[in-house]
């Protein structure tokens with residue numbers, strides 16, 4: 282099929298390249314000239330495993346190109362809208378200006394029978410409004426809503442082999458369904474479950490899924506708070522309850538909590554939209570989910586203070602990890618970056634390391650100190666904090682590292698280190714939601 286993908290961020294760039302991999306003829310369109318130039322030369326403008334190779338393959342096949350001009354959408358059959366819906370400044374609601382601009386910009390180029398497919402995460406009601414706008418434009422095009430569930434770090438796999446497909450269609454959406462079936466023929470052929478529904482349900486599926494995941498993480502982090510108070514171990518608790526198939530172990534990792542470009546802003550926008558619809562009571566629990574999540578960041582700073590004898594002022598702290606999760610260079614609402622900034626603002630000398638996220642972190646917090654090697658970060662440190670669970674931190678040799686620090690204190694903000702190995706190597710090891718061991722209790 283001939284298709285356009287409007288918006289070439291984490292979602293759109295991966296979608297465009299993946300669709301071309303599936304044999305479709307794709308043009309990716311974005312207003313950001315630099316991003317378009319990078320993509321057109323086969324360079325991923327952000328870190329996503331496998332994206333560079335995928336782009337190069339797709340560009341070489343001649344089935345993928347990039348442009349800054351919406352006129353290049355003309356003549357395609359399907360137009361995906363994959364632009365961002367960030368949180369509005371000073372408000373919880375989502376900012377729809379990019380979605381609206383993409384649809385407005387597209388309208389002059391639409392032909393009768395074209396299908397506009399929304400992929401961005403939007404407040405419920407947006408699709409119906411946009412469908413009316415497209416109908417009024419007289420273009421003869423129609424709209425479907427087809428939410429995306431991709432995870433950064435696994436974005437290509439999630440796009441090529443999604444665990445489900447959701448089509449939100451108008452009542453007369455038969456033609457739209459046929460077009461989407463053709464787009465996703467490979468996944469459907471492989472037996473991917475398909476839910477065909479109305480616009481509102483499709484929009485809500487996406488935010489409900491993210492709200493559920495956020496709630497699951499905050500649930501285990503609430504248990505972590507209780508474990509800390511009771512001297513219990515949240516990692517063992519998660520293993521034990523996770524064996525119940527109804528609960529499941531995934532997304533039960535306690536630690537610094539969730540961040541990134543989706544979960545935090547999506548639960549806030551969901552609450553805001555429910556309020557507008559008069560259903561705010563239904564989602565007040567998400568406020569608590571958000572609070573529990575944000576409290577973990579403060580707790581990490583408090584734990585550092587506690588471990589350092591009551592004050593972090595002037596103390597040298599090595600921060601390992603800045604990205605909101607491993608295998609990503611994304612620092613949007615990153616708990617790790619938030620903690621690093623809080624430590625620095627409270628007077629600690631913070632040296633930050635991350636395998637991929639330093640350039641993005643530096644843009645947000647230029648005043649923090651960034652170093653390129655783990656060794657540089659930890660040299661003479663009074664405490665080491667692991668805030669993103671990159672494999673290279675999990676694999677650190679605590680004996681080797683212990684020889685370079687000023688004092689062997691480690692705070693495991695992601696419950697990703699082997700506590701016994703670190704303790705055996707002489708470190709005072711503490712983690713969120715786990716008991717202080719006898720040795721460290723004697724030392725604190």
Ligand code: UDX
Pocket residue numbers: 429430431432433434491494498531532533534535536537538539540541542543544605606
């Ligand atoms: C999320 C959804 O998973 C995805 O379906 C949606 O399309 C976009 O939002 P993503 O933002 O890439 O994807 O990250 P995800 O893997 O969901 O992790 C979100 C945050 O939760 C990260 O900060 C991660 O560290 C944290 N997390 C995840 C935990 O703290 N504990 C867990 O057990 C799992």
